[in-house]
Amino acid sequence: MSDRKEAPFAFEGLDRVLHEKARLGILTSLADYHEGLGFGELRDLCGLTDGNLSRHIQILEEAGLIDVTKGFEGRRPHTNCKLTAEGRRRFDDYLAVLEQVLLLARGDAVKVPGTNGKPA
């Protein structure tokens, strides 16, 4: 195994809980809406089925990234999801790594020393 310090493309910060495509969509939606979003809004914004959204919401809630509140709007049950403070912090950290991926992939970042390959 390599030493992490010598593995600049390991992207340890790409936490799999946040990096998964559907959950990334959910978190990105919620990042924009500080008051949170209802289940149906999230489903439509993210293009998910009810079942898929339920599963991903549960994973995000168990990871402490989102708060889920169940209540009623009039007589209809209403589920609201919003980022926790911890979720916002971890999502910000994740986005910083994504930014680094973009910089590295486009060759704008500092070149990695000590490799035998030939930089483009």
Added chain:
Amino acid sequence: MSDRKEAPFAFEGLDRVLHEKARLGILTSLADYHEGLGFGELRDLCGLTDGNLSRHIQILEEAGLIDVTKGFEGRRPHTNCKLTAEGRRRFDDYLAVLEQVLLLARGDAVKVPGTNGKPA
């Protein structure tokens, strides 16, 4: 199911073959090194075990994203991996979606109309 056109956070362009964390590291490494990288170099840059790297290389090769050439350097076997033209194109497309994720997550992109949520 939602109409894709109405699901701005579905991120259809985040192809799972490219989005997986280890493969994203491999592709990002190769994007910088046009001549390709050897197996050992890739393993160290990406912080992967031999077994993991082999598995991901196979997936990327089968998807047509990288070319794998096996030969010798002196008397030692040497495996070289490089992006195919198709791989470079698809990786560029993927990076454009990542950029859109960053813009949306940070509220710099055009706000999504037609939702009932309250933008931050």
